[in-house]
Amino acid sequence: MIYLDNSATTQPKEEVIQSFQLASSQFFANPSSIHPLGGRVEKLLRTAKQQAAETLGVRSEEIIFTSGGTEGNNTAIKGIALEHGQRGKHIITTEAEHPSIYDTCTSLENLGYRITFLPVDENGLVSVKQVEEAIEPDTILITMMYVNNEIGAIQPIEAIGTMLKKHPKVFFHVDAVQALGKVPLKLTGSGIDLCTFSGHKIHGLKGTGMLFVEKTTTLFPLMHGGNQEYGVRSGTENVAGAVSFVKALRLVMEQYKQNIQHLTHLNEVLRKGLSELKDIVIHSSSNGAPHIINFSVLGVKPEVMIHTLSEKEIYISTKSACSSKELDESRILIACGKSREEAISGLRVSFSYDNTVAEVELFLKELHNAIKQYKEALG
Missing domain, CATH: 3.90.1150.10 (Aspartate Aminotransferase, domain 1)
Structure with missing residues (x-):
C-alpha cells in the first residue's frame, strides 16, 4: 500500500495508540473526583499540558484540549465573536479557508456579524497590506489557515502577527492543523492569540486536538457545565485522548527538527x-x-x-x-x-x-x- x-488523516503511531490504551486502562477515574484515583488522573492531565506547552514554547494554562480542528476553529471564532461582539461585529478571513473557518464565519452573518472574505492570488495567498487595509474600527477578529489543506499555500502569518501588534484590539486566530510539524511555528510573542491543532493530522487519534489561547484572551464558551479547561470547554476531560495527542505532538516535532x-x-x-x-x-x-x-x-x-x-x-x-x-x-x-x-x-x-x-x-x-x-x- x-x-x-x-x-x-494519518496512520496513528504505535506509541500513540499505546499511550491512549495505558491512560484509558490505568487512569480511568474522573480527574475532577477528589479521591486519590481522581488525583492521579488530574496530575496526568496537568503533565500532558505541561509537556505540550514546553514543546510549543507556551504556558500550560494557555493549552485547551479539544476534539480536533473543527471544534478548535469553532471555539476560537465563535468564542471571540460572542465574547467581544459588543465592541464590534466585523471579522476578516479569506476566500480560501477550510470549511470549519469559512462556514463558521458565514454562520455568524446570520447573527449580525459582517465578514470580509479577502481574495487570494493565484498561489492562494493574501498580503499583509490586504489584511491591514481591511481592518475597520469595529474589527474584532482575523482568522485564517497557516497552511492551506488543499494546495499547501503558506500564509504570511508571522508578518501579519507583527503588523497586528499595531492593532491590539484585533484578535488573531490561526488554523495550524496542516502546519504543525511541517513548517516553522512560533506562538509566544508572535501576535497570534489563538491557534488550532488536530491530532489525527500528526499520526495521533481522531477526536483529539488542542487550542492555544493566549493568556489575556477571553472567549465565550460554546459549552457550559463543570468549568473544565478553565471554563472554555466544560465536560469531563478526555485524558487518554489528551495524553495521546501530546505523544503525537512530541513525535512529529522531533521528526520536523531532524528530517x-x-x-x-x-x-x-x-x-x-x-x-x-x-x-x-x-x-x-x-x-x-x-x-x-x-x-x-x-x-x-x-x-x-x-x-x-x-x-x-x-x-x-x-x-x-x-x-x-x-x-x-x-x-x-x-x-x-x-x-x-x-x-x-x-x-x-x-x-x-x-x-x-x-x-x-x-x-x-x-x-x-x-x-x-x-x-x-x-x-
Whole structure:
C-alpha cells in the first residue's frame, strides 16, 4: 500500500495508540473526583499540558484540549465573536479557508456579524497590506489557515502577527492543523492569540486536538457545565485522548527538527515527475508547504484517477476530505483564479515523514499508466 492522503488523516503511531490504551486502562477515574484515583488522573492531565506547552514554547494554562480542528476553529471564532461582539461585529478571513473557518464565519452573518472574505492570488495567498487595509474600527477578529489543506499555500502569518501588534484590539486566530510539524511555528510573542491543532493530522487519534489561547484572551464558551479547561470547554476531560495527542505532538516535532528535508525532497521528486507528464497542471506553488501538492489531469475525471490508482493500492484524494465526496469544483482553486476545468479536476497528494522516494516514483509510474489507459478507452 502507498498512502499519499496524509492531509486527510494519518496512520496513528504505535506509541500513540499505546499511550491512549495505558491512560484509558490505568487512569480511568474522573480527574475532577477528589479521591486519590481522581488525583492521579488530574496530575496526568496537568503533565500532558505541561509537556505540550514546553514543546510549543507556551504556558500550560494557555493549552485547551479539544476534539480536533473543527471544534478548535469553532471555539476560537465563535468564542471571540460572542465574547467581544459588543465592541464590534466585523471579522476578516479569506476566500480560501477550510470549511470549519469559512462556514463558521458565514454562520455568524446570520447573527449580525459582517465578514470580509479577502481574495487570494493565484498561489492562494493574501498580503499583509490586504489584511491591514481591511481592518475597520469595529474589527474584532482575523482568522485564517497557516497552511492551506488543499494546495499547501503558506500564509504570511508571522508578518501579519507583527503588523497586528499595531492593532491590539484585533484578535488573531490561526488554523495550524496542516502546519504543525511541517513548517516553522512560533506562538509566544508572535501576535497570534489563538491557534488550532488536530491530532489525527500528526499520526495521533481522531477526536483529539488542542487550542492555544493566549493568556489575556477571553472567549465565550460554546459549552457550559463543570468549568473544565478553565471554563472554555466544560465536560469531563478526555485524558487518554489528551495524553495521546501530546505523544503525537512530541513525535512529529522531533521528526520536523531532524528530517524536514525529507519532505522537501519528496516534494521535489513529485513535482519534477508531474512536470514531465502531459496534460498536467500543478496548482501548488514551489514555495508552499513541502507535504502537499495539488494538480489537475486535464480532461480526466478525478474520481476515475482515484479509483484506478486505488486498484493498485495507491491512495490520493481530491480537495478537502471534509468535502471530497462532493465531486464538484474546488472552492479553493476557484478562489485562486483557476478555470472550472482545473477546479473540478484537482487531485491532492499529501506526504508524511514515512513516505519514501520509491513510493513517489511508483505513484508517478501508475499515474502515467492510468492517464494512458483512460485516454485509450476514450478512443
